[in-house]
Amino acid sequence: MNETALLTQALSPKLEGQTTHQWVYYTLRQAVLAGVISPGQSVTLRGLASELAVSAMPVREAIHRLCCEGALVMLDNRRIQVPRMTRSKLHALYELRIILETQAAVTALPYIQTQHIEVLRQLDDAIDSAYAGTHVGAGSLANQAFHRYLYEANPHQVSVPLIERLWLQLGPFWRVTASLLDEYYQIDRHQEMITALERKNAFALQRALEADIRDGMAA
């Protein structure tokens, strides 16, 4: 009930030219990624609708979409929750991350230009600022932006939506590992990745990326 009330405060980027249901979707998505809604806690359509001051319908669509993406589950009781995580499920998700992301990075490698590397450097710097910022979720988001930009350098990319689905399922359980020590490691991995990109070294890129993901796996 009131536990989710802070989602309105912490995570409400204002409405732009987008539709209401998109705004609700992104808001709820950020809330799930930031762990505002704890696993096992039930959320209700009307409750979220009243908190966000919108009708129940945009919330319905957003929730259905999040369910279809694995960020939420609808129990047979028609209760809506963040799915509970098991050790083996977490392991399987990380293994999939490694497989999908290394493949995405390697196939993006031929398209990497110097300007891309420049942007990646900026995104890597932004990760530091985000981790020093207000809430822990920002760091994860900046991290995702770095990875996503790399993979999307390949114009014929089809794996990013799948990868984002994994991030979404992993999201609620990232913050527990978000200590500053881990962050230091990640920065090193990112710089390893950038140098591998500069040298067009696919194998080194793959190794650095895998290490980057495994660093976050220390849960």
Add this chain to the structure above:
Amino acid sequence: MNETALLTQALSPKLEGQTTHQWVYYTLRQAVLAGVISPGQSVTLRGLASELAVSAMPVREAIHRLCCEGALVMLDNRRIQVPRMTRSKLHALYELRIILETQAAVTALPYIQTQHIEVLRQLDDAIDSAYAGTHVGAGSLANQAFHRYLYEANPHQVSVPLIERLWLQLGPFWRVTASLLDEYYQIDRHQEMITALERKNAFALQRALEADIRDGMAA
């Protein structure tokens, strides 16, 4: 308009204890997989709603879900279409299939019992019947059932939804390759897979599965 009218006739498994929007979702999904809606053709909410004799809202939810799964796209004009396919996108999708499905098969291998193999044999036989059946889509569905059953032998499976998403994006373009010659090859591959499962040979399984997918790639 009238081109999609046959979706009601060809593909309407009757409503059971499920909700309307689920029924609409499965119906539209089958329609997309069977290629009833051709790429580039626009579908409208109200048009589908009147064809299925339901309100616009369940159709909306189903369409949004299919969009989120990549089976449909919403253009910025708010037009809804089956996405057009390009050669490189097709190639990328098949490469992802190989990566994801071989990994899913190998991780499922330790869980395979003799009873699983028996069911897989039955599913393989069902593929023949399906290809000899009424419409071409049935063969693809039976093929998917075979693969899905294999991957879901692993109880800690998280990649099947991702794989199904790939199938859904590939679906509208499968039927063009659905010749009987291809089918023969696939049957061989499936039997190779089954013998590899019996012998617990991960490498042979991987090779047979990759060959099975590549056989369907001859477009």
Add this chain to the structure above:
DNA sequence: TACTTCCGATTGTGATAACAATAGTGTGAG
């Protein structure tokens, strides 16, 4: 005190209607 039963409150679902934006088309000027 513990368990069963029943009723009210709440939930998700579905339909209808009103609204903003866009596409398609017809008309007019050049």
Add this chain to the structure above:
DNA sequence: CTCACACTATTGTTATCACAATCGGAAGTA
């Protein structure tokens, strides 16, 4: 004949209401 403009019809979106199913707790019984 071609192009620009306005108008109409259609589309997706959102809100509100009605309905069936479920959950919660209160009352009653052993």
